[in-house]
Amino acid sequence: MSRRLLPLAALALAALAGPLVTGSAEAPAVGTAYAMLRPPGARLQEAPLAGGGFARAGRIEAREDGLWLAAGVDDSEGRLVRGLRVAGQVRTRRLWLGTDAQGRDLLARIVRGLRTAWIVAFVACAAALGCGTAVGLAAGVGGRWTGAVARFASDALLALPRVLLLLAMGLLARGTVWGVGLAIGGVSWMELARITETAARHARATGFALAARAAGSGRARIALRHVLPHVAPLAAAATPLVATEAILLEATLAYLGVGTSGGWVSWGRIIADGQSLLPQGWWLVVFPGLLLCGVAVAVQRAAPRAPWGPPAR
């Protein structure tokens, strides 16, 4: 495998395997009612209790007759308990990235966010590729009016601020991960259409396209058989840019409060929640953003320079 693809492969693996390793992203790691916002690297003690079950402990005291739980949260019921006897080995778990205001493990949430980002980017890329190539072909190969309408549509969409357009479409998506992906694809196909249009104009003027026209092929046939194979590599080369943009837009949408909901954790939402806890909860802002940038850079670096050349003449 190419070295340029390695970071991307590692991130994909993390999105797939990460949730299995990190534990729950929804249940609080640190219990309710007890110092829930924990800094990165905080230790979390899990103390087995004498009566069965165990508690996530805040404080454990050593007395003459053994270990006693000074304060902790009952794991099964999630309520604050104190003054219970600890039976057995106290385990220590590290919360490497700390917790959020609800006491949820930030590492587990960030890993879930990676999965959301991948799926949204994939759906958005597919939608943008389909839409952009179709409109670009229509503008480049279609008749005078088809071309004018296609160009005008993409220009009108480009004039509207992408964030506002996306905000409205995101509201229509109602928080589903597919809807958000489609909405992002729906606002990012315009550049692809422009690239496709320019390439299609050039391909249309080549000898073999003219020959096909002279032999009686219709516009649609020329577009699909003779122009599309020349346009596809360019569109494919532009796709990583669309994916990068999609990941950033997904986070921005979630930051503005219209992102994915349900179990689909989004980095933008984590950062927005962290903003209200600044400066104490700095880790909630810094870490998701760093990973966001890292993914964007990795996707860009993995961009193929020439994925497959135009077909041999």
Added chain:
Amino acid sequence: MSSTASASARTRTPRSSVLPRLARAGGLLVAAYTLCFLLLHALPGDPLDRLEAAPIDAAQARRTREALGLDAPLPRQYWSTLNAYLHGELGASLRYRRPVAQVLAAALPYTALLGASALLLALGAGLLGAAGAAALPHPSRRIVEIGVLWLATAPRFWLGLLLVLLFADALGWLPASHARAPGGAGPGDVLAHLVLPAWTLALPTAAVIARYQLALLDTMRAAPHVRAARAAGETGARLAWRHIVRPSLAPTLALLAVNVPGLVSGAIVVEVVFAWPGLGRASVEAILGGDYPLALAATLSSAGAVIAGRWLAAALERWFHPPAFGEGA
């Protein structure tokens, strides 16, 4: 036969006269209006719910609907709103209970200030940064390049929060948000509040410009015309400016023109992050809050800003375009 084919394959020639451009801009605005209108009316929720009035009975609700023109069929609402817009009437905001024009007029100076300062900062920092990086020796230059790449991809809302964390929370040099203080703010206060949002808006664009300009400078330095000029005895600042920097400005300004829509979108997010009382924040709140008249007008003014910004950047580009590059002479 082949000559007509190659002529049709060529890209459109740039139009120079003003009238067709104005007509096209008008057409784009109408198309943008249509799109916004349809999208806003497709959104879930009833605008009456947003009025935050006391609970009203059915008859009252009907009267309010009639007064706001919400009971008319969609095509008629479309035409009447378009007609009102063409006569300069933007309607009343549901949330602020004021004419939309007043709300926009209060917000516009803030957005213009933010946008203009960010544009200047992006251009200045990008060009100076590229010039500085071009002068660096190899290992440190590579580090700067990687940093610039990360900066270019950083989402603006995150970058803004990092700057707040550093300069407002940790160092305490600058205020973080809320430019319009309730106590009435003087111009100095507004400027102090401007620094962080303007840099947040400018930095990613500056990074994109710097990357591009750096690559251009590298190619220019090795270009034959520079060797020729050097052979002819030109040295130092004159050589650098006339043969390396100035010819590289036109493509960079073209890049800036491409980035104008991104800058407008970025400004919207930055205004939300810093609670900057501009157009972008007003439009986001209007869309999220179902304030249709304000959302429509604010979105369309942003579209106007995008179109005008593209014009401005294109004009700048023509200004810097050296005749050696082609169509002149």
